[in-house]
Amino acid sequence: MPFTITGESVAFFILALLTIGGAVFMISFTKVVHMVVALAFTFLSIAGIFIMLEAEFVAFVQVLIYSGAVSILMLFGIMMTKHDQEESAVKRPVHTLGLWVGILSLFGFIFYSIQQSVWVPGEYKSIENNVLEIGLLMFSEFVIPFEIASVLLTVALIGAIVLAKREEEPK
């Protein structure tokens, strides 16, 4: 298939570069706070990719939850522990070598499967009112997973408070 330069492929290329760049910087930085900021950058770029895939609502949720809430939560977690900590390299050469071999073979396997597969072009229509349709679907067909998710969020909220609460000193 000849490679044609369209607006979509250029936008995809830029967003993919930003996404992978943020992730690689996360791996290579040494200060922990810098790593979190680099990964927040990656999460924002992934929101851009969701907009390219015409999933506007998921993109906004991604910005709110990931680059907003999760990044700030991780920064709080760093600040409440050792905030000036630097990541020191692990001194286990066998472990590192095995990790590289495993991850490269995993990536090679996935890449080979993607290249070997024949993708049938699917039927698609762009949905005018994304948020409205998602809301209708969530409260009709997916109402039981929605309720289970709300129960799960309540349990996680209570559990997090109980775990992180400072235990009172016995008198």
Add this chain to the structure above:
Amino acid sequence: MTNILASYLTLAAILFCIGLYGALSKRNAVIVLLSIELMLNAVNINLIAFSKYGVHLSGSDTELTRSILSGQLFSLFNITIAAAEAAVGIAILIALYRNRTTTNVDEMDSINR
């Protein structure tokens, strides 16, 4: 238009592998949690790419809409689970830091105080 689905899947595979590397090689527990979030995000990219470019049940117009949007709803539930996991993970980390004054995962090798 079949080429672009393969590029999205490759991007997600690269992100997943970077997340896996970070989760298995970093010492700081906060970074390990963040790498797990990155892996979950790669899965979300796959789900939404298949919801746009994948094969859907051919049927009426509403059925097609439902089939497209269920991929996006899957990723929304995925984001919910990931947020809950991050909150509980940070809470465990803070409780552990209070007892052991460490955040390195290779020093968390004892189950008594």
